[in-house]
Amino acid sequence: MKRRQFLELTFLTSLTLASNPPFIYGRGKRETPLKVLILGLDGLDPNLVSRFIKKGSLPHFQRLISQGGFSVLGTSIPPQSPVAWANFITGMDPSGHGIFDFMHRDPSNYLPVFSGTLSEEPKKKISLGEWVLPLSRGQIKLLRQGKAFWQILEEHDIPSVISRMPSNYPPAQTKQRSLSGMGTPDIMGSYGIFNYYTTESGEINPDIGGGRIHQVYVIGHQVEASLPGPVNPFRRDRPEATLDFKVYLDPVYPVAKIVIGHEEFILKEKEWSGWRRVEFPLIPGKSVRGICQFYLKEIRPHFKLYISPVHIDPANPVLPICTPADYSRELVAHLGLFHTKGLPADTSALDNNVLNEAEFLHQDNGFLEENLAMLDFELQRFHSGLLFFYLSSTDQRQHMFWRFLDENHPAYDSQLARQFGQEIENIYIQMDQLIARIEKYLDKKTVLIIMSDHGFNPFIRGFNLNTWLFETGYHKLRNPWVQDKGSLFEYTDWSRTKAYGLGLNGLYINLKGRESQGIVNPGSEYEHLVRELANRLEAIVDPLTGKKPIYKAYITREIYKGPYLNQAPDIILGFNWGYRISWSSPLGKFPSEVLEFNRQKWSGDHMGAAELIPGILIANRKIVHPAPSLTDVTATIFDLFGLQIPLEMKGRPVLKIS
Amino acid sequence: MSIVNLWLKTFLDILFFPCRSFSPWIALIFISFLTGLFLLAVYKVFSNQQKIKIAKNRIKAHLLELRLFSDDLVISLQAQGQLFFWNLKYFLQVLRPLVIMVIPLSFLLSHLNLWFAWEPMPPGERMIVKIKLKEGVNLQNFNISLESTEGYEVETPPLRIEAEKEINWRIKALKSGKFEMPFWFDNQKITKEIIIGSNSWQRLSPVRPASGLIRELLNPGERPLSDSLIEEIVISYPSRRLNFFGLKIHWLIAYFFLSIITGLILKRPLKVEI
Numbered sequence: 001m002k003r004r005q006f007l008e009l010t011f012l013t014s015l016t017l018a019s020n021p022p023f024i025y026g027r028g029k030r031e032t033p034l035k036v037l038i039l040g041l042d043g044l045d046p047n048l049v050s051r052f053i054k055k056g057s058l059p060h061f062q063r064l065i066s067q068g069g070f071s072v073l074g075t076s077i078p079p080q081s082p083v084a085w086a087n088f089i090t091g092m093d094p095s096g097h098g099i100f101d102f103m104h105r106d107p108s109n110y111l112p113v114f115s116g117t118l119s120e121e122p123k124k125k126i127s128l129g130e131w132v133l134p135l136s137r138g139q140i141k142l143l144r145q146g147k148a149f150w151q152i153l154e155e156h157d158i159p160s161v162i163s164r165m166p167s168n169y170p171p172a173q174t175k176q177r178s179l180s181g182m183g184t185p186d187i188m189g190s191y192g193i194f195n196y197y198t199t200e201s202g203e204i205n206p207d208i209g210g211g212r213i214h215q216v217y218v219i220g221h222q223v224e225a226s227l228p229g230p231v232n233p234f235r236r237d238r239p240e241a242t243l244d245f246k247v248y249l250d251p252v253y254p255v256a257k258i259v260i261g262h263e264e265f266i267l268k269e270k271e272w273s274g275w276r277r278v279e280f281p282l283i284p285g286k287s288v289r290g291i292c293q294f295y296l297k298e299i300r301p302h303f304k305l306y307i308s309p310v311h312i313d314p315a316n317p318v319l320p321i322c323t324p325a326d327y328s329r330e331l332v333a334h335l336g337l338f339h340t341k342g343l344p345a346d347t348s349a350l351d352n353n354v355l356n357e358a359e360f361l362h363q364d365n366g367f368l369e370e371n372l373a374m375l376d377f378e379l380q381r382f383h384s385g386l387l388f389f390y391l392s393s394t395d396q397r398q399h400m401f402w403r404f405l406d407e408n409h410p411a412y413d414s415q416l417a418r419q420f421g422q423e424i425e426n427i428y429i430q431m432d433q434l435i436a437r438i439e440k441y442l443d444k445k446t447v448l449i450i451m452s453d454h455g456f457n458p459f460i461r462g463f464n465l466n467t468w469l470f471e472t473g474y475h476k477l478r479n480p481w482v483q484d485k486g487s488l489f490e491y492t493d494w495s496r497t498k499a500y501g502l503g504l505n506g507l508y509i510n511l512k513g514r515e516s517q518g519i520v521n522p523g524s525e526y527e528h529l530v531r532e533l534a535n536r537l538e539a540i541v542d543p544l545t546g547k548k549p550i551y552k553a554y555i556t557r558e559i560y561k562g563p564y565l566n567q568a569p570d571i572i573l574g575f576n577w578g579y580r581i582s583w584s585s586p587l588g589k590f591p592s593e594v595l596e597f598n599r600q601k602w603s604g605d606h607m608g609a610a611e612l613i614p615g616i617l618i619a620n621r622k623i624v625h626p627a628p629s630l631t632d633v634t635a636t637i638f639d640l641f642g643l644q645i646p647l648e649m650k651g652r653p654v655l656k657i658s
Numbered sequence: 659m660s661i662v663n664l665w666l667k668t669f670l671d672i673l674f675f676p677c678r679s680f681s682p683w684i685a686l687i688f689i690s691f692l693t694g695l696f697l698l699a700v701y702k703v704f705s706n707q708q709k710i711k712i713a714k715n716r717i718k719a720h721l722l723e724l725r726l727f728s729d730d731l732v733i734s735l736q737a738q739g740q741l742f743f744w745n746l747k748y749f750l751q752v753l754r755p756l757v758i759m760v761i762p763l764s765f766l767l768s769h770l771n772l773w774f775a776w777e778p779m780p781p782g783e784r785m786i787v788k789i790k791l792k793e794g795v796n797l798q799n800f801n802i803s804l805e806s807t808e809g810y811e812v813e814t815p816p817l818r819i820e821a822e823k824e825i826n827w828r829i830k831a832l833k834s835g836k837f838e839m840p841f842w843f844d845n846q847k848i849t850k851e852i853i854i855g856s857n858s859w860q861r862l863s864p865v866r867p868a869s870g871l872i873r874e875l876l877n878p879g880e881r882p883l884s885d886s887l888i889e890e891i892v893i894s895y896p897s898r899r900l901n902f903f904g905l906k907i908h909w910l911i912a913y914f915f916l917s918i919i920t921g922l923i924l925k926r927p928l929k930v931e932i
Contacts, residue, residue, distance in 0.1 A: 253817065255814045257826055266827070
């Protein structure tokens with residue numbers, strides 16, 4: 001090749017790559033006879049769908065069901081979203097993929113850890129006075145085991161797009177387009193921390209979950225404050241990086257200007273800012289970028305400003321949120337900035353009265369619109385293979401608005417119920433309208449599957465598992481008189497403790513050889529104890545209602561046989577209708593009552609027995625399986641593409657391909 | 659100052675007119691080429707080419723001397739002294755053309771900034787319009803209003819910031835085009851040009867300043883304000899970055915790089931010693 005030809009070829013190749021990045025993705029390219037479109041609607045409840053169809057609120061669901069099929073969909077044990085979606089992703093049960101709960105425990109110290117992700121600091125560092133410089137990269141590992149179905153499709157050259165799949169952060173290695181969903185943290189590495197700035201001292205409460213409330217002062221029509229950011233790993237004392245900002249208030253009109261970093265914008269009272277970029281300086285030349293929304297709740301008489309959790313900037317992601325690495329940038333170029341945190345709805349802000357119901361809905365509707373625009377964008381180029389798209393709004397609305405469906409719920413408020421009593425039905429109607437919206441993209445070769453991971457039930461009474469274990473003598477405290485003080489088993493006497501509760505459904509035996517201070521011998525002592533506990537838990541009766549709070553205590557060794565069984569809780573609690581684990585118990589606390597009312601706005605949930613809250617399966621093809629489960633949907637995908645179902649998967653195909 | 663600005667504005671308007679429907683890169687390459695050519699010409703005319711050549715040759719010779727006699731300390735030190743001396747002479751030789759270049763280049767850069775540094779706000783987007791007042795003006799007694807037009811809508815009441823001596827409004831772009839923003843105070847009307855549009859490349863004037871040499875040099879887009887109370891009117895247009903194979907770069911970097919390349923390529927055919 002002559003030099004000139006070489007230069008021309010290099011130039012042309014660079015031009016092609018720059019103008020058409022997907023060319024280099026190398027994802028599946030096969031033209032498939034069928035296209036599979038899967039909408040994952042978190043928490044879509046089959047009972048409510050049936051009820052709203054009867055009422056005539058869901059005409060598009062009704063038409064789709066009459067053309068294809070409808071079935072309840074067996075959920076995971078426990079029916080928590082990370083567990084259930086991992087079942088679907090891998091086609092295996094939790095003992096096959098290793099996710100048993102939102103939270104697992106570290107048996108060496110009995111502390112909770114995230115079940116899906118492990119963050120590791122750089123192994124090699126050098127200290128220079130107050131500064132620490134990493135010499136290697138830190139790592140974020142996906143702890144879900146097993147191959148994701150789209151990785152197997154990729155091996156067969158079948159293209160797929162996986163958008164916002166839960167239990168997939170950081171996204172599984174693939175050249176297919178994927179964007180991580182539930183489990184993706186905010187920029188602080190948490191599930192989402194909002195910031196609220198107020199001059200009203202009565203609102204200051206240091207003890208709230210999911211947010212921080214800051215006292216500020218208006219001096220000369222000006223407010224100065226700072227926005228907390230991620231921990232600065234370049235400093236020895238690891239302080240939080242912060243970004244100072246100023247708010248200028250007009251002396252008369254309800255309008256203010258916010259100046260933060262390179263951004264400045266004007267908001268009227270009760271206005272949202274949309275996404276704004278913020279940049280937290282770490283060391284000279286190194287900073288972390290994120291995006292967040294501002295809401296000017298009030299200017300006078302009190303100044304109140306809400307700032308949403310800072311999401312990872314999809315145009316410049318500081319953490320791995322997609323595959324290939326420039327996929328999120330491509331989406332930003334076409335759609336503008338969008339949320340990246342796994343569950344974007346700020347339920348903590350609503351629960352803590354920082355946002356009211358209308359403000360919460362306004363924000364969440366914005367997130368939903370972003371998702372729908374992204375779905376439209378992907379549907380326009382969906383010509384072959386599989387497209388999976390996940391929406392969380394169904395789940396989040398039911399969590400927060402279930403209290404208005406039941407006048408007997410402890411958090412019921414008749415005035416609010418008049419205003420917001422229809423919100424759960426409304427989100428189902430929005431999903432119905434979504435079916436109409438996507439219909440134009442469906443042709444005869446498109447198989448449409450709508451699925452949810454679980455159903456819903458009210459959360460009226462909370463069960464304090466650790467208190468029950470303490471009262472029945474299975475858990476010992478060093479100082480019983482401080483029972484309701486402390487957290488994370490601060491006062492536990494592990495040398496005399498046989499069992500402890502951690503996570504949202506899990507009960508662990510303090511097993512010798514597994515737990516660092518275990519006292520229960522493996523073998524018959526362990527087996528006997530587990531059986532005894534399961535029987536006693538199932539026999540508990542709520543003196544107030546006469547109901548059994550625990551519908552089923554699943555002994556994990558009896559229901560699971562996979563390779564990761566050793567990481568499982570020993571018993572998984574399947575709660576009865578209306579019951580759930582309390583707010584305190586998963587944090588290793590011991591409140592005085594075993595059973596307590598849930599007065600939070602978070603009023604609907606899905607920690608029940610799997611038999612009581614199945615998910616839903618709707619398709620535009622006939623459903624031939626009498627009782628399908630999540631893993632059957634995975635098997636169906638392979639069947640639809642004419643692939644052999646991998647041996648480690650448990651499911652069977654459920655759709656009839658005509 | 660206004661006459662120079664008017665002349666340069668007209669010149670660039672005519673020069674860039676054929677490029678307006680293309681990428682800004684076309685115009686930037688074109689103006690960089692012209693700049694390189696112009697600077698070479700200035701350099702040739704206002705420098706002593708013979709003396710520059712001698713200075714460069716002596717520098718080369720002493721560099722060679724340094725290499726050849728690196729083991730002889732005395733000669734090396736003498737060579738370094740000579741190198742310093744001839745470098746200084748070279749610097750003095752090029753200083754005159756450089757000083758002469760700075761004047762037209764400053765005007766040109768501030769005008770090119772209007773073309774390449776910002777992009778117009780697309781319809782539907784929001785931006786801030788600021789009036790900055792001079793020291794000593796009492797903001798609370800300064801009654802000024804901004805009217806909506808068919809091109810944009812004023813969305814907020816005036817926001818007065820005493821600490822910054824500013825009055826701010828938020829406006830929403832409605833319709834593509836070039837519009838006049840009318841501000842009213844004390845029955846007087848002053849205006850500011852605003853351009854709204856998407857995917858368009860044109861000259862934008864983010865600042866209309868009060869009269870003054872430096873202010874007019876830095877903000878040449880519009881005639882200066884005659885009113886003595888207002889220091890400037892500012893529109894917060896979004897910054898423009900040029901796309902170079904996915905890399906976003908500031909126009910100045912591309913401009914200087916291309917001008918230097920042009921100069922280096924043309925110095926030999928034009929017989930310019932630089």
